[in-house]
Every structure is written in structure tokens, then in C-alpha cells.
Amino acid sequence: MAESSELNDPALVPASVVRDEVVSAVLEFLEASLHQILHSRSIYSSALFERRRLYSTVVQAARHPGLVKYIQGVIQSLKGALLASELDKVVIALNTDQGTLVEQFVFDMPMVLVNMSSEDVAELEPLFRSTLLKLQNCSALLEPIPAGCTFEIWAECQSGDPLPAQAWVQQQPPECEHRIIPIKSGHLTSGHLDLQVKSTSNGRLASSSIMVH
Template identity: 30%
Template sequence: MATDPAATLLCEFLEAAVHLLLSIRGLYSPEVFERRRYMNCLIHWARHPGLQQYIHDVVYSLHTWITQGVVDKIALVVHNKENVAVEKFIFKLQVDLSFEGEFRLNDLEPDLRAFFMKIGASRHLLLPLPPDCSWELVAYSKQMQTTESSGDLAWIPTEIGAWAHPPLITPIKSMKSQFLNVQLYVEQPKV
């Protein structure tokens, strides 16, 4: 079954995407980031070991739930200084748990690399952020499951408030493969 390698690749991809999103949205000063090559694409990656470890731990804590098909969406939510969401980068995921074929990174790498290029270009499509923003990663599940392997994960069920008005949705990129579909879009409040 290809779900475990696909989930590992997806976690690796999401970790790199979070670093890039934090950089292009200016949530940390540019000096915090260095340029790294990932999937033959230059991306910005946080230099601070604590921030690197935090992003890694949070993203990989979802691995078990991704392989179980429980995770529907993962969002990087940006909050203003009043802790009100002002932007959500949403990764909509579909992992085919029944896929029995051979998993080949070479089949997915060009599509995933295109996400990084689109994320980099998206900065010109988005509204400017207010100063002093913070961020969090939020996982949306299809259903809540507790198993021995997922019971120790650091995710807490919460109620994320909906937008007061329908948001402005900006599609960034989508991809489909035999066993993994990913869609990235941004939600922002209408001004």
C-alpha cells in the first residue's frame, strides 16, 4: 500500500511549504530565512533551529492521521494582533487508501515543485497583512479517530470560527495523481 510513503512525502512537502509561506507573507524578518533547494526548486527555509523543529514536529504529528485518511485539510492561519484570522492558506488533501500500485517520487515531484513556484508568485495576488501577525497550523478532519498510534498526537479539537462574511478565495495550485490529490487556496476576508 502506498499511503505511508505518500504520507511521508506529503509531510515533507507541507513542511517546506510552511517555511515558504511564512517567508513570502513576511511573518518573520527576511534574515530569519535562508535559501535551500528542495525538489530542485529554491525555497526559503527558517534558519532558527527552534522554529525548524516546531514546524517539523507539528507537520509530522499528522502523519498517522494522513495515512488513515482522516485529514481533510491543513491550514496555515494568520491572525492579526487581536487574534482574529486575516488569512488562511488551505491545503485540501485526498489520499487514496486503496491504491496498491508502485509509489514513485518522480511521478509527483514536478507537480509538487510547481506548488512552490505558484506559492512564490502568489504574493502579488494577496492583500497586505497588518503588522504584528501570528500564525498557527490547523488540521481539519473528516472524523475524529483515536487509536493507540494517534492518541498521543499533540492536536486538540477546536472550533475555528468561520468568516463573518463569505471570504475572498484565491486558488493557487492543484494536482491530481493516482493516489494523492492536493489543492491549495487562500481565504481572505473581503474588504
């Protein structure tokens, strides 16, 4: 019995196992968030999405095979930067059909995976669930965007090293004035997660934060 108890002790879980678990959880969350944003902001028809359960709540997920595969590939390309604790921000940018930036969802997440424990892993699910619930209702907080918008994904790393070329196109976000609206902000023992939305108003980029508490 003592041996079984020790195996279930979070303090005895190898650090490499904890890191892999955290990275997998973060990637799953980012993928789910992108699907939810595309649905909430009507980038694609709602008919292309289906309801699924994740983190004990209902989320929207695209069901078009090509889109699903693309999203999976882009999100998985972040794995190396996450494992190295190099990932600073992930940005989901929405543009008009003319290429004008109208909105950015900015995930600010310098999570120090080196120091994360099993207890931190347990904190992730409620944090992710709360954020996704906010994203489901974000259109109530944000101005409507033009029909026919497309999306891009940017990533910022501490080292400045480029991410895999097959998944990322390097470009600088346009310089604009910002108005900040918090959407969600949460803190873990070894890191934090903040989500902001930056939207345009009269041609200027304004920033909204969806704060996660």
C-alpha cells in the same frame, strides 16, 4: 539480470513501502510549504530564513532552531492520519496580534494512499514543486497583511478524531463570507491536492485559490 530487473519493477514494490514513501513525501511538502508561507507573507524577518534546494528548485526555510523544531513536530503529528487516509485538510491560519484571522492557506488533500502506486510517487515531485513556486509568488496575488501577524495550524480528519494534544489545539474556524481565489490544484491517479488562500477584505474572509495544474 532478470532478477535485478524484477526488483526495479515499480509494480513489484510492496504496498507498505509505497505508502511510507508517499506519506514521507507529503509531510516533507507540507513542512516546506509552511516555511515558504511564513517567508512569503513576512510573518518573520527574511533574515531568519535561508535558501535551500528542494524538488529541483530554490525554497526558503527558517533557520531558527526553536521554530524549525516546532514546525517539524506539528507536521509529523499528521503522520498517523495520513497513513490511515483520514486527513482531509491542513489549514495554515495567519492572525493579527489581536487574534483576528486575516488569511488561511487551505491544503485540501484527501489522498487515498491505499491505492497509490510507485507511478503516483513519481507524480508527486513536479506537483509539489509547482505548488511551492506558486507560494513563492503568492504575495503578488494577495493583499498585504498587517505587520506582527502570527500563525496557527489546523487539521481536519474524516473521522473527526483529535490529533495529538501536544501539537494541536482544537478550535472552530470563525464563520465568515468567502471569496475564492485558486492557487494550485493537482490530481494524481489515487487522489488530489488543492490549495486555496482565504483572505479578509473589510473584515470579511475572502478566499483565493492557488490552483496547481
